[in-house]
Amino acid sequence: MSKKAVILLSGGLDSATVLGIASNEGYDCFAMTINYQQRHHAELAAADNIANFFNIKEHKVVNIDLSWLKSSSLTNEKMDIPETASEGIPSTYVPARNTIMMTLAMAWAETIKSQDIFIGVNAVDYSGYPDCRPEYIASFQKMANLATKTAIEGRKIKIHTPLINLSKSEIICIGKKSNIDYSSTVSCYQADQDGRACGKCDSCRLRKEGFKQANIKDPTQYIISA
């Protein structure tokens, strides 16, 4: 019997690659997408495309309105997405986002009798978010192993972060080997409704640089040539 895994799938480049990795490792994949009323709705359609590309068991979309998190430019449409690199944690940081997502994944994992959760966090080419760091992930895993019936029953929960120490170009190279069509992923924080990217935000900059360094043609459709 194959092992089941819950894979957090945002619709971006990283999580698509993680789904490819989990699938290649032989897991029965249950993809979870969190619709938190993020301004870049296009990534939800992208998640659907990616889920369809892989032969997964189920794709669950969980709706939670986080628009009351007024401090983040991803959940507060009145704020502008920064288009230049900045010092410190950028305004695109959503408080507790990865904890919310991994917690919902943990709840689903318990329900389907899975002990394996995959998330595409990355601590190399990233935006300085506190909840992408290895020490945070390790701490979440410890907490998960006290929080649940799964743990009480002696079955350990593992948070898999296969991308955490990779550069964006390394991630892209791995994904290409799984034949992931990156043109159907959306990384941009302010993509238009057709999923075309701005080419200017932090996420676009990291992605663009990744393709360049990997020496792979960037398939992203940009709104403006940049």
Added chain:
Amino acid sequence: MSKKAVILLSGGLDSATVLGIASNEGYDCFAMTINYQQRHHAELAAADNIANFFNIKEHKVVNIDLSWLKSSSLTNEKMDIPETASEGIPSTYVPARNTIMMTLAMAWAETIKSQDIFIGVNAVDYSGYPDCRPEYIASFQKMANLATKTAIEGRKIKIHTPLINLSKSEIICIGKKSNIDYSSTVSCYQADQDGRACGKCDSCRLRKEGFKQANIKDPTQYIISA
């Protein structure tokens, strides 16, 4: 300037008492109620009543549909609520519920610049849920202090659990000193739409026993005399 605190308010006896404690300690109280499509909707109306009783700054209700957690009798209406005490963790256990709630409280706390989160978990007169144990709460707090910008900026997050080591009767005695009207709280897992309690479920049993031991008249309205 007073300190702000986020208080998780379910509408039950315990969380009402916790709101009283935080209020007495001089915190500016921001109450958060999670509507997760629980079958006992009456507790949401109760939360509203309790929030109105105390002079709180804001009462936020966050909607998240957890009806896909089919293993719990609180989120799966096709399952019966157990009416006799059982060995082990009962079916009313909702996977990851306290982690989901505390994580949302953590997100809100960061947004309003608060470092204090109150939750009415109890490890004495409780139902054996793993996420009510002191070691779980300690572990969540450690995780929270790695997950957020608040922590990165050197401000520590504290999870307050003033009831964790108290018996139900001790909790009731404390609440009475804050003049909490327990008739407006709903603990029952299958209360009717008017908030009347079944008198049979685990939560009713613990509450009933608490009033008895405290030698305080039980103001709960029961559907049947039990």
